[in-house]
Amino acid sequence: MKVTLRLLLIILLLHSCKGEDSKATVVEEIIPSPEEVLRDYVIKPKNDDGLCREDISRAKEDLKKYGQIYVTTYCFGCESLPYEEEVIEYATYKGFKVISYGFSCVTINGQTQGCYKAFIDLKMEEINGKYFRQKIQIEAEKLMINKLKNSNRSLSIYDLSDNDKPKLVHETNLTKQGYIPTIKTMLPLKFDRDKYPFVDISFIIEKDGKISNLKSENWVDGYKENNKYKKELESMAKKEILNYYNEWIPGKYKNTIARVENNFRVSFQ
Incomplete structure (x- = not known):
């Protein structure tokens, strides 16, 4: 009973503090950069x-x-x-x-x-x-x-918004993440589930949607025994990209079609 009376008293006090014309005031604080x-x-x-x-x-x-x-x-x-x-x-x-x-x-x-x-x-x-x-x-x-x-000015794919980035005509979730399927070679490579050879190949997607300027940017052998196949594997990776990943919807920057630098990580078995 005492609790109920106390609650009623609080409600009456709050009501008495409100005028008929009172309005909530929102104060916007401008925080300097x-x-x-x-x-x-x-x-x-x-x-x-x-x-x-x-x-x-x-x-x-x-x-x-x-x-x-x-x-x-x-x-x-x-x-x-x-x-x-x-x-x-x-x-x-x-x-x-x-x-x-x-x-x-x-x-x-x-x-x-x-x-x-x-x-x-x-x-x-x-x-x-x-x-x-x-x-x-x-x-x-x-x-x-x-x-x-x-001119030949190009942009990195990371300079563009998702909507403006170039897209493969036949895009997959894997290629969206910057990978292509593992290339199965006939070479006696040493690898296991968590340790395998791979190479990062950079390229430019031209304004017509074709790719050019393929370069090997980063080679990881997985095991040192794989180093003797480095050049052969890099060549395989470039051929794979040229043969199967060479049709793109070109990228753009503020509605201007642009040459765009991109890359794929290619792993081998």
């Missing part, structure tokens, strides 16, 4: 953040030397644009000194990484506007698309 936070931070980094301060000093020296700088970045696991080479080409054409800046994704003991690029970008935004990097990237992408149309 890590890049924006870092650009704010480099204006006044912590005194004990030696790594960041060294990066800023180097950035200032480079700005005195070059004036206009576009920083490209690389790190393990970082995504890259399919038109990275055109970014460098276009930025150079626009008078920027392109500097490659490597960093890891780990900050240790209060030492901040990425300050070199953040400081450079901050100064370049003051001169060229906040979206100067985006503008360069837009023009670089246009340049790449023009090359796809009019």
